[in-house]
Amino acid sequence: MSKIQIFDTTLRDGEQSPGVNLNKLEKLEIARQLERFGIDRMEAGFPASSKGDFEAVKMIADTIKNTSVTGLARSVKSDVDAAWEALKGAEHPALHVFIATSPIHMEYKLQKKPEEVIELAVEMVRYANEKFAQVQWSAEDASRSNLAFLATIIEKVIDAGASVINLPDTVGYATPQEYGYMFKYMMENVPNIDKAILSCHCHDDLGLAVANTIAAVENGAKQIEGTINGIGERAGNAALEEVAVAFNIRADQYPFETNLNLKEIKRTSDLVSKLTGMHIQANKAIVGRNAFAHESGIHQDGVLKHAQTYEIITPEMIGLQSNLLYLGKHSGRHAFSDKVKAMGYELSEERLKEAFDKFKQLTDRKKEITDDDLFTILTEVQTDSLAVDKYELDMFQIEYGSTNIPTATVELKTPDKEIVKKTCTGNGSVEALYEALDKLVSEEVELIDFQLSSVGSGADALAESHVKMLINGQQMNGRGTAQDIVEAAANAYLNALNRYVIQSNVDNKKKIFD
Numbered sequence: 465m466s467k468i469q470i471f472d473t474t475l476r477d478g479e480q481s482p483g484v485n486l487n488k489l490e491k492l493e494i495a496r497q498l499e500r501f502g503i504d505r506m507e508a509g510f511p512a513s514s515k516g517d518f519e520a521v522k523m524i525a526d527t528i529k530n531t532s533v534t535g536l537a538r539s540v541k542s543d544v545d546a547a548w549e550a551l552k553g554a555e556h557p558a559l560h561v562f563i564a565t566s567p568i569h570m571e572y573k574l575q576k577k578p579e580e581v582i583e584l585a586v587e588m589v590r591y592a593n594e595k596f597a598q599v600q601w602s603a604e605d606a607s608r609s610n611l612a613f614l615a616t617i618i619e620k621v622i623d624a625g626a627s628v629i630n631l632p633d634t635v636g637y638a639t640p641q642e643y644g645y646m647f648k649y650m651m652e653n654v655p656n657i658d659k660a661i662l663s664c665h666c667h668d669d670l671g672l673a674v675a676n677t678i679a680a681v682e683n684g685a686k687q688i689e690g691t692i693n694g695i696g697e698r699a700g701n702a703a704l705e706e707v708a709v710a711f712n713i714r715a716d717q718y719p720f721e722t723n724l725n726l727k728e729i730k731r732t733s734d735l736v737s738k739l740t741g742m743h744i745q746a747n748k749a750i751v752g753r754n755a756f757a758h759e760s761g762i763h764q765d766g767v768l769k770h771a772q773t774y775e776i777i778t779p780e781m782i783g784l785q786s787n788l789l790y791l792g793k794h795s796g797r798h799a800f801s802d803k804v805k806a807m808g809y810e811l812s813e814e815r816l817k818e819a820f821d822k823f824k825q826l827t828d829r830k831k832e833i834t835d836d837d838l839f840t841i842l843t844e845v846q847t848d849s850l851a852v853d854k855y856e857l858d859m860f861q862i863e864y865g866s867t868n869i870p871t872a873t874v875e876l877k878t879p880d881k882e883i884v885k886k887t888c889t890g891n892g893s894v895e896a897l898y899e900a901l902d903k904l905v906s907e908e909v910e911l912i913d914f915q916l917s918s919v920g921s922g923a924d925a926l927a928e929s930h931v932k933m934l935i936n937g938q939q940m941n942g943r944g945t946a947q948d949i950v951e952a953a954a955n956a957y958l959n960a961l962n963r964y965v966i967q968s969n970v971d972n973k974k975k976i977f978d
C-alpha cells in the first residue's frame with residue numbers, strides 16, 4: 465500500500481464558494497473537525513487577503529496541534545510575510561505559494577515572459593524557505609501549461625527548497641488521461657523529483673474532479689488536495705470523502721492508504737454544510753440523503769435478502785448511525801457535560817453553561833433530544849461570538865391566521881445597547897417579521913434567498929433556517945435554529961446581520977501588517 469497525504473482546502477478554496485463567508489469561530493470549529501477526520505494538512509486561508517482571514521488563520525494555527533496548518537500566498541513578499549505572521553504560532557507551519565505557468569495566464573494575467581516567471585517563482589520559494597520549514601509551490605493552471613516548461617520550473621523550485629509541488633487543474637478542463645499523464649511526465653522528466661512530492665488539485669467543472677484526482681495518484685502524486693462535500697470555486701473541488709471511500713471500497717484497484725478516519729465523514733460533512741449554508745444534494749455520492757436509500761421494490765427486496773446485492777457501502781462506514789437517544793428532560797448537567805465530551809466538543813465553562821441552558825429549554829418543548837439536536841446546539845454555541853456588540857432579539861410576537869393580516873411586533877437590542885421596538889404587517893408571517901427587523905436596524909438589508917429545513921425528523925424537530933442577504937451591498941449568509949420556524953427565521957436574519965457588524969468591526973481595526 466502506498467501512503468497518500470490528504471491536504472484539505474475547505475477553509476480556503478471551499479470558502480471561496482460564491483456566497484460563503486465563515487467567521488473565525490466557524491472556521492476554527494471546522495478546523496477541529498478536520499483534525500479529528502485525520503487529514504494531514506489543512507489550508508486555513510489566505511492571510512494577506514483580508515483582516516478577517518488573517519485572524520482566522522492565526523487562531524487556527526495557534527489552536528490546531530496534530531495537523532500541519534498552511535496559508536496561501538501569491539508570489540509577492542508581503543503575502544509571504546503576512547502568512548508567516550499568521551502561522552508562526554503553529555506546531556507545523558507551512559506555506560503554499562503559487563504562480564501561473566500556462567501561456568494564457570503568463571501572457572494576459574501576469575504579463576510576464578516565461579523566464580521572468582521562473583525567476584520570480586525561484587525567488588519566492590527561497591524567500592519563503594527562510595521562514596517556513598515546509599514550502600509548497602503551485603503552478604496555477606498547470607493542466608494547460610507546456611509540459612517541458614513545467615518540468616524546467618519544477619526542477620528549479622525544488623532546488624530552491626520547495627518540498628511539495630502542486631499541479632492544479634485550476635479551470636477543471638483536464639481529462640483523467642491527460643491529467644494523469646502530466647504527473648507521469650514530471651516523475652520521468654524532473655531530475656530532482658525525488659526531493660519533493662507531487663500533489664494534485666482538481667476542479668469539477670466537467671464533473672471529473674474525483675476521476676482526475678485518482679488518475680494523478682495512479683501516476684505518482686503523493687498528495688491529494690480537495691474539500692469536504694466538494695465545495696469550492698465555481699463547480700467546486702474534488703470531494704475528499706468520495707476519494708477516501710473509493711480507495712477503501714476499491715482497494716483491489718487502488719492500493720493507496722490515507723490517515724483518514726472514515727467514520728468521521730458524516731459529521732464532517734454535516735458540519736461543513738451547516739456552517740457554510742451549502743446544502744448537499746440528495747443524490748450526492750457518499751453523503752447525500754439518498755446515498756443509502758433503496759427505492760425500487762426489486763432493490764429493497766435484494767437488500768433485505770443480502771445487503772451486498774445492491775449496497776456496496778454501508779452507512780456505518782461513514783459514521784451514519786440511527787439517532788441514539790442519550791439525554792432527556794431529567795438529564796443533569798453532569799450527564800450533559802459527559803455527552804458533550806463524548807461527542808468530541810471542547811467547550812469553555814461559559815459556553816458549556818450556555819449550551820446546557822439551551823438544552824434545558826429544548827427539553828421543555830421536545831421529549832426526545834437526539835444527537836442531531838445536540839450537534840446543532842453545540843455547534844451554534846461554539847461558533848457564537850461572545851462579548852461583542854451585536855443585535856440581540858429581545859422578544860417578538862406574531863399575529864397570524866387565514867383571515868387576518870399577518871402582524872409582527874419585534875423588540876431588539878442594538879449594538880449600542882439601545883432597546884427598539886416596531887410593529888409591521890406583511891403578506892405572510894416571516895415577511896411581517898422581516899419588515900419590522902428591516903425598519904429597526906440601521907443597515908440597508910435586502911433578502912436574496914430564504915430556506916427552511918428541519919433537523920432530524922418528527923413533528924417536534926428543530927427548525928433550521930438559512931438566509932442570504934445583501935447588507936449595505938455586501939452579500940452575507942445567516943443561519944438560525946429554534947423550535948419554531950418563525951423564530952428560526954428571526955435568528956437567521958440576525959445571524960447574517962451580526963456577521964456583517966462583527967466583520968466591519970474587524971475591518972475598521974488598525975491594519976495588522978503594513
Ligand SMILES: [Zn+2]
Binds near residue numbers: 701
Ligand atoms: Zn482551486
